[in-house]
Amino acid sequence: MKARVFVTLKGGVLDPQGKAIHHALDSLGFSGVSDVRQGKLIELELDDAVSDADLDAMCRKLLANTVIENYRIEREAGP
């Protein structure tokens, strides 16, 4: 079974990577972009025995820094 974890910076947290991307898009002539934020996408291949609580614990203990980051978990049925 596959799970995806989306880790994004919380609202007030500065995002220099996002700013750099925004600036680079401007330099390349792409207009109409008002903000860019960069986050992480972590794809996990899991046994079916792994519970939602386990997955949540993984996020809180390792995958996301909950002081400055939010996370969202998306599970999908395996192929």
Next chain:
Amino acid sequence: MKARVFVTLKGGVLDPQGKAIHHALDSLGFSGVSDVRQGKLIELELDDAVSDADLDAMCRKLLANTVIENYRIEREAGP
């Protein structure tokens, strides 16, 4: 309007970051994880005038390295 770009490594490409996360999860006692891949999530705040073709061009020219990475675009209606 908001758009999300998901950038993931192509299948055959080594992912040391993912391997490190996998190893760390094992060390923390989380079992049942068979693979971890790390990708990027880029959130863009766009004017409505920005077309799908523009967004695709941004990905190909800057956001993703199409030699080793795949990208997927997801647009959503603004609040």
